Amino acid sequence: MSAGLVILAVIAIAIVGFFVGRSRALNSAGGDIRQLHSLPGYYGQAVFLFSAVPALLVTAVWLILQPMMIENRISDMILPTDIAEGSSLELIMADVRRISSGLDTAVVAGALSEPEIETLNLDNTDVRGVLAGVGVAVASDIKPNVLDASVAYRAKTAAARGYMAVVSIAIALVGFAVALSLTKPDYRARNVSEAAIKSLLVLSSFVAILTTIGIIASLIFETSNFFRMYPAKDFFFNLTWNPQFTGGSDLGIIPLLWGTLYVSFVALVFAVPIGLFVAIYLSEYASSKVRSIVKPAVEVLAGIPTIVYGLFALITVGPLLRDYFAQPLGLGQSSSSVLTAGLVMGIMLIPFVSSLSDDVINAVPQSMRDGSYGLGATQSETVKQVILPAALPGIVGAIILAASRAIGETMIVVMGAGAAAKLSLNPLEAMTTITVKIVSQLTGDTEFASPETLVAFALGLSLFVITLGLNVLALYIVRKYREQYE
Amino acid sequence: RDQVQIAGSSTVLPYATIVAEAFGENFDFPTPVVEGGGSGAGRKKMCEGVGPNTIDIANSSSRIKQSDIDLCATNGVSEIMEVRFGYDGIVFASDIDGPSFGFTPADWFNALAAQVVVDGKLVANPNKQWADVNADLAAQDILAFIPGTKHGTREVFDKKVLEAGCKATGALDLLGDKKACHALRTDGVSVDIDGDYTETLARLDANKNAIGVFGLSFYQNNTDKLVVATMDNVVPSTETVASGEYPVSRPLFFYVKKAHLGVIPGLQEYVEFFVSDDMAGPDGPLAEYGLVSDPELSATQDMVANGTPMQPLN
């Protein structure tokens, strides 16, 4: 029985359990729901959970542990002589796994039969050829011990699968029975099922934490490799960024960090006021008809691929700013500039600020507005002094979202602000950001194990830490400011 | 997995897609999946190991590095086949309505280097116009869009143009080190392009007086917008590159993971099809697109047929 079938069987038992549990609860109360502690559906859910959760957990653990246990035993069959120079036991075990699953495929494809496999040896069969025939890749020629190990692995796996099916289904049935026996009118079924839902909610919020851990884990290894090749002091304090193809590069993060903060700042300077005013106008002034058209329309701005914005910056905005602004004022010659990228990115960020702010402004109770109007306040006074403070937490969330997006944006910056790292105050000069450099260093021609490529990981991790700091700061400020409300 | 998977150089990507498309049409195998991402990234991916969730072929616009081979070895990818299938020319072009140029490497060095030789001494680059560099050139402000330092094209530009110019102007003797010749001025006259040739083209569109660096094939598809500059009086074309007259060019490769040959359906056939005369020959579709066909193609075909793995780098 394959793992998929076992899982399906368990779920089927649980679904049956739901209905049985529900009707049993009803019966136990003589059909009178009032006699029950919880609604009958909750009893059904409880039986479902008792049947499914332990069994599925056991299945999952089994699926993870089983290969480890079996491999532990099988790896004894591989002798040190079987391990070629430059290879390792792990690689051979990967082959063993691949061959054994390949044998399965071959059986399914009809290239081999079960009895054939039992007597399989390299003299009577071209195993590699057979496997290749069914599309299974094997790294190198198969050694006898490896083949034996694979056959044994396959047999053990099949046996273990069988045990697993029996155990899992048994657990499901036991859970089913236990839950049913618990199903009495005074059984707190709702609490059980709510506890289960709550643990689901908790698990969901762990996804975010796991993602963070995953990001750090996937960056830290190569970052440490980078710092082995390139001094950390130079990375953090060197004021130039000048990677060379052939090595000997200057890889200082400071100019990139400056560019990141500068471009994001400029983008927010455009996006936040415009977005906020759009939100205010839509929720407080506009008719519902205008609102129902404009709001989704503005949201389209968030859906236009950034490459379009990039081209817009490159072809339209950049030359415009250069010809009518930078050159006449003597501020520069460059058609790529922080201002170009910031302006265009600002457009993209408008809906991030406007839509969410509009929702939270709309959620401020009408009685707050009434209170203010009743005192003779104008609409704008009401907005500024009553509604915005009341909606502040949500608005901050919206701005954080926009700022985050600004920091993480690539395409617009490449095309709008250029690729040259520079430390300058002039917004009409070309600069670049950390994100741009992560992308460009990661995808290119230089060899992977060079500081020029690995620096991407260090940049990613540094940016992660820096934004973490900024977020802590933001939370602190919001908390402090928010304290006087609520 | 029943299709071939390929990744790597964006320079090789168009050729690989042309081959993949024709392969899918003419063979009973599914069309291979071809990815870009850059030569370095492609080789890294190939070296991640053996198995269906790793790629079969890495395209590369430069030769594989020893560090890549080592990485491959530690991950069990012991045998690699190196296939060189042609050359790529690198050209200098500007907006079609502007003046045309005839450069020498020395002109480029004098235009872009951080330090140039004036009266036998190294000074910070004072040149503002092309005419300052070479009186024969147009009196137009210097503005060059060159590939970013992550591009293989930049390596060729550094080696074949800057270093040659460095030597020709005598700066090499004063600088002492070849690498020092690569240092470019930072006053915004030389602009690195991290993106692709399309971005360079768009930038030329926004800055009509600039000169951009392109691949030969890209230029050939845009002859109505670009005017190409000669180098040492040689007009770039597939012929002049193939003959070696036009100096700025580089070989193109792809690397095949031998462990997957004969295992991934269609891999062997794809590799053979790629280097066949029908595709990579001087009259094939690749050449039509702009590939400079490899004069030694038949040797490559033999090597592929025999499955000869790559010898250690020397």
Add this chain to the structure above:
Amino acid sequence: MTDVTPTTSILTVDDRTRRRNVAEKRFRTYGVIAITLAMLALVGLMTSIFSGGLPAFKQTFITLDVYLDPAKLDKDGSSDLEKIRKVSTFGYAPLIKKALEEQLAKPELAVEGLKSKDAAKMISKEGAAEMRRFVLANPDMIGETVSFKFLASGRIDGYYKGRVTMQSAERDKNVSPQQLQFADKLKDAGLLKTSFNWGFLTRADASENRPEAAGLGVAILGSVYMMVIVLFLALPIGVAASIYLEEFAPKNWFTDLVEVNISNLAAVPSIVFGILGLAIFINFAGLPQSAPIVGGLVLTLMTLPTIIIATRASLKAVPPSIRDAALGVGASKMQAVFHHVLPLAAPGILTGTIIGLAQALGETAPLLLIGMVAFVREYPSAPPEGFFDPAAALPVQVYNWTQRADPAFVERASGAIIVLLVFLLLMNTIAIILRRRFERRW
């Protein structure tokens, strides 16, 4: 004190009110300006996208009668399909050339100085492939003359869309004025027509040599698959996490940490999610390269913070008296949240979903590292197996096409953006309608 005359008339606006009203007007004007700016930007972008992309939805076709010459296709006359199969597309090209030669020979179509080799270039290289497919499907037609509707090559197509002109053709290495003249004559003869380009929506990508044959079929499927995954994972997980954090979690340093952490995840560049996806889903979990399942999972992780931040913000905005009312009649906290708070927070949740999905739909960078920014010509099969087949995605197609040398791809890229936006609107319509339903004031 006894004077009852009003202090001021309400019909005349006093100074201070006038000033306040000016401020009010100014404030309102800011709002109008903001909306106008946003709308102008939208209209500007839309105009450029549509003007650039609409031509992609039309395509020039050339109808030709081609003689399926047995001498070329079935050399030994055995009608053995295996042998016919051996004839590659290169073997079919001469037939097209021949057919064009015949046309060129007609006096009314003749163009001076046009070689038949160049005339053959006016037909897409896809033509040979189409013929080969036709012959393999109908081997008995060998020896007949069959009328084919071929795609015109990109340059000829561009001529009828204004991209190529006689002047530009002079300088263009890939097209000559003679070819254009011939095309005009074919048009007059009714053999060359322009019609709606269904192929753009259904075909797979094509190589650099035949932009006219490139379509979005695979990319649309890939995007649909990924969005299904994102929607079914990101929305429930995001909402569940927000509910826990906002309604149930004790307020302590740990929840603060999680909150900061989530805001921070929103700021992680999307390519880093690609690094994560490569490390975890492909290298660790062993999922295949270039597959929508991996793309969907990566985009899910990327979209989650957006949905969580939006959901939390709108949960916060629900007045506590609603929760009190529910708890007061004996609802559990869970019931109060699911029955009352969540519906009131729904508009914000949907906004988060709209923005999050928009972002996920348009994202390329993370796909770069998991092998989805690729040239894929095979359609993925139906789900669930299809989730594991290689596929492209709409933004990937846009990205790829903008990097190609042939200018015909630029137009296709804009066309693809239109498709992407339509896709986005379709996807969001439900959310937008739902959001309008849930919006209320109290």
Add this chain to the structure above:
Amino acid sequence: MYDAPQLGNAMDQTTTKISARNVQVHYGDTHAIKDVNVDIDAKTVTAFIGPSGCGKSTFLRCINRMNDTIDICRVTGDILIDGEDIYDKRVDPVQLRAKVGMVFQKPNPFPKSIYDNVAYGPRIHGLAKNKSELDEIVEKSLRRGAIWDEVKDRLDAPGTGLSGGQQQRLCIARAVATEPEVLLMDEPCSALDPIATAQVEELIDELRSQFSVVIVTHSMQQAARVSQKTAFFHLGNLVEFGDTTQIFTNPQDERTQNYITGRIG
């Protein structure tokens, strides 16, 4: 039970402050106010009484155009203040509301500090020249709202953290802080204990010397105590309007009689 009103000032000099002519209010299909005509005098306290849901709040909200904020609410007819039609196009509702203050039926303090709640009106109307003047206004208003003693030590605490009755008094303080000419109070004492009620009633009496006060109340005793005029509403109709003493001692309409004696609700 009823206390006789001891507020018998001479009422002959009074002039009409507010007059309503044929006022009709609809909420969508609900006809909430049916053709109401009434003249409310200056410097008097007018009480609106009537069973729950009869339209008292609705009519009250017409007087300072608070109904403008309810989408589905439609008002027809004229309401004149000092002879000027408040529904005239030239009228600025903001100015109107500054002149006609309101205390709502449900206390609705802003989610701000107690101080800021009260200071809000004076700030937007520029009633205080400086901080100390503002402090004075706030203190005076809170005193008039009979809540100063309870909150003087926690002016920085949020207004939403007060008890129900405290919130109600805070809202009264907030309304008087802007010194309106007409004060509309919708059940201002519903959550107040007798002493606080008495203090608010004292305030109302004090306000009457300069301003007009309209108060909605369910307490007949309160109406009798504080008002000079009483209007009785029933099912959207203004059934009877007259001197408070007359209404309570000698109602003309049967429905009024029934209501006062507790027979209809």
Add this chain to the structure above:
Amino acid sequence: MYDAPQLGNAMDQTTTKISARNVQVHYGDTHAIKDVNVDIDAKTVTAFIGPSGCGKSTFLRCINRMNDTIDICRVTGDILIDGEDIYDKRVDPVQLRAKVGMVFQKPNPFPKSIYDNVAYGPRIHGLAKNKSELDEIVEKSLRRGAIWDEVKDRLDAPGTGLSGGQQQRLCIARAVATEPEVLLMDEPCSALDPIATAQVEELIDELRSQFSVVIVTHSMQQAARVSQKTAFFHLGNLVEFGDTTQIFTNPQDERTQNYITGRIG
């Protein structure tokens, strides 16, 4: 302070339903309830009176643990219902609140239809087997809340579009629909006219035959009319607790006396 009453002797039939022992409540630094001990009998109506802000609502909310929802609120001491400590870990506050219903001081209808407002409790507690039973419950509850006639034609209209008094009665109907054993009513008649008030008082009287009712009121008359026991709170202290008649005719504490006679508020 007032201590746990030992006067159970006189009324041997009544059993204690709720007893509070040394209950203290803090809102952050504010000490809102100070060491309150009280025994509330089953099948009686107990009135809580006292000046605004004295802690009546706070104490009421302790009895069904609604204070759990206020972050800054800390409750110490024991409250027993039927002898079981409701702050015990094993107690499910949800079950508790199903048993101890509450009408809040500020009417807070759900932003749903009138029908759904009332049907919500019965639905989640499974009180109706089918739609028609539910309809019955809703009608009965709305009748008991004295609002049926006004809303029977618009059960689908939103509960938030009702007048203040209607909302209050809707909330009463919503609370009785779940048939709680104890009903806590925080000024349930503050926005009601005399007739509606009388109807609600009738309801309270009717409920008394089976359940316990605790009512907060500012109207001494109402307390006297409906309650058998009265508790007087002052500045967070339970000053006096006893038979209503005794409290109103012969208060033991000076403060009670002063409050009843209208001298402190």
